[in-house]
Amino acid sequence: MVGVAQLVESRIVIPVVAGSIPVTHPIFIIKKPPGSHLAAFLLPAIYPPSKPKSSPPHMTLHSNPRPEQRKSTEGVISSRLDAHSGDTTPANRDPEVMSNRGLQNTLGTSPASLRKYLTVTLLLMGGLTAPLALAGEQLTVYTYHDKPPYFSHKSGSEINYKQHEHNTPGVGTQHHEKELYGAFIELINHQQDDWHLELVHLPRKRLNLLLKAKRLEGAVIGVNSSWFNDANKQRYLWSSEFMHDMDVVVVSEGNVIPYLHPEDLAGKTLALQRGFYFWGITEQAKAGKIEVLETTSDRQNLKLVTLGRVSATIMSDLTLKFFQDHKQIGNKLVALPEPHDRFTRHLMFTQHSAQAYTQLADTIELISKSPAWRAQLASYR
Numbered sequence: 001m002v003g004v005a006q007l008v009e010s011r012i013v014i015p016v017v018a019g020s021i022p023v024t025h026p027i028f029i030i031k032k033p034p035g036s037h038l039a040a041f042l043l044p045a046i047y048p049p050s051k052p053k054s055s056p057p058h059m060t061l062h063s064n065p066r067p068e069q070r071k072s073t074e075g076v077i078s079s080r081l082d083a084h085s086g087d088t089t090p091a092n093r094d095p096e097v098m099s100n101r102g103l104q105n106t107l108g109t110s111p112a113s114l115r116k117y118l119t120v121t122l123l124l125m126g127g128l129t130a131p132l133a134l135a136g137e138q139l140t141v142y143t144y145h146d147k148p149p150y151f152s153h154k155s156g157s158e159i160n161y162k163q164h165e166h167n168t169p170g171v172g173t174q175h176h177e178k179e180l181y182g183a184f185i186e187l188i189n190h191q192q193d194d195w196h197l198e199l200v201h202l203p204r205k206r207l208n209l210l211l212k213a214k215r216l217e218g219a220v221i222g223v224n225s226s227w228f229n230d231a232n233k234q235r236y237l238w239s240s241e242f243m244h245d246m247d248v249v250v251v252s253e254g255n256v257i258p259y260l261h262p263e264d265l266a267g268k269t270l271a272l273q274r275g276f277y278f279w280g281i282t283e284q285a286k287a288g289k290i291e292v293l294e295t296t297s298d299r300q301n302l303k304l305v306t307l308g309r310v311s312a313t314i315m316s317d318l319t320l321k322f323f324q325d326h327k328q329i330g331n332k333l334v335a336l337p338e339p340h341d342r343f344t345r346h347l348m349f350t351q352h353s354a355q356a357y358t359q360l361a362d363t364i365e366l367i368s369k370s371p372a373w374r375a376q377l378a379s380y381r
Contacts, residue, residue, distance in 0.1 A: 136195045139356050140218035141347070143181055144204040144275070147298050147315070148322040149380050150222060151181045153201040180318075180380055181221050184242060187373065192363050195356055204275030217352040222345045227277045237357040241344035242368040243377055247278070248335035250320060251312045252305055259336045265290055268311040271301040278314050279341045302329050314340050318380055 143151050178186070185197045199221070202210075210216040211228070225233050249259055258264060262280025266289045272278060274294040284290040293310055295301050301313035302323065317339070323329045347364060349357035367373050 136193050137356070139195045139197050139353065139360075141185060141197050141199050142202040142207060142216075142218060142220045143199065143222055144202055144207050144220075145181070145222050146201055147319045149180050149318055150316075151179050151199065151201065180243075180377075183376055184367070184373070185221070187367050188360065188363060191367060192360070194359050204273075208275065211350070214350075214352075216350050219347050219349045219353060219356070221347050223348050224343045224346065225348075226279070226343070228348065237349040237351070237354060239347040239349070239357070239361055240365040240368055241346050242364065242373070243345045244342070245345055246317050246342045247314050247340040248317050248320060249312050249314055249338075249340050250302065250305060250333055250335050252308065253332040253334050255308075255311065256334070257312060257336065260338050262340070265312065269293060269309075271295055271304040271310040271313045273297065273301070281314065281340075299323075299328075302333060305333060321381070 145151055146153060182199055185199050188197055189195075197219075207216070207220065225231055225236075225238055228236065230236055230238075249257070249265070251257055257268070262278075262284065265281065266284060269291040270281065271293045272281070272295070274296060281290060281292075285292045293304065295304070298313070298315045298319050301310075301315065304310045305313050306329070317335070320333075320335055324331075
């Protein structure tokens with residue numbers, strides 16, 4: 001033992017010049033204790049390469065095993081959030097698995113020279129200049145919200161994102177070109193090393209089919225338990241809320257509807273996204289009290305309202321604000337004063353991903369409450 005870190009001997013296979021035979025050299029990996037920062041500094045051993053054996057197996061430099069559930073403190077999370085910037089997607093720095101056959105040093109160098117060669121190689125790999133960044137286990141996070149500023153799988157030219165600038169007292173100027181869900185996933189990846197989360201779009205109807213068949217592995221971001229018939233939160237595993245949000249009823253300027261409750265829309269025709277649940281509206285549509293024209297996007301819904309083909313549509317307040325700020329809709333569309341619904345957004349984990357939920361729940365909660373995330377949310381409003 002060295003301090004609280006354990007030295008574990010392993011071997012690394014180093015590629016050499018073309019036509020020569022690869023060589024191996026013993027190294028040490030410093031294994032971090034659970035909950036600490038990664039520290040995997042590769043140190044050349046002080047003895048020369050081992051002699052070859054007959055039919056030796058392939059050898060791999062293994063990364064640290066995943067520790068037990070991280071017990072982070074809010075202070076640690078906050079400090080890492082303050083230091084967060086840029087792309088934090090971990091790079092895979094593990095050396096490739098190479099053959100170990102015919103081991104011998106054909107470079108004609110001494111053990112000391114070989115150690116210098118290894119040191120330079122590892123410096124280039126980043127192994128001695130910074131803690132080794134590991135991707136951790138992969139977890140797919142799905143979203144069916146294909147709408148700005150939350151997420152879009154469209155090309156940048158179709159969405160036409162622009163850089164925003166927002167001043168928050170005590171925080172400084174916030175710049176972002178990132179979609180909201182992507183920014184939150186990036187923070188989760190930055191704050192812990194056990195899991196690497198990847199954000200993927202999945203249409204709601206396809207999502208429903210996979211959930212019904214209990215075939216979905218991973219999590220769904222930006223959702224509420226009432227939308228998945230899980231008000232008691234027994235069917236799925238739910239994180240703490242990471243934002244408060246609301247939906248609004250959007251109408252044309254000359255067709256304002258007196259509205260205080262979803263029942264006030266009885267007899268109207270609404271343009272709504274296919275497969276989505278809308279409180280008080282979905283129930284009336286099933287009962288035949290409201291006619292719904294299903295579409296694939298909020299942009300289509302706004303166009304139908306503008307053309308007068310429907311009475312209204314319902315969408316997130318942030319989405320409407322995005323279209324207005326970017327002048328992607330006319331100025332004759334307005335939101336009714338009374339919001340359609342107020343709710344919180346969470347990450348929903350399936351039972352297949354219970355382990356990921358257990359290890360990520362505390363991190364998600366701490367990020368959600370952090371001043372850095374609150375400031376970033378404010379930049380979208």
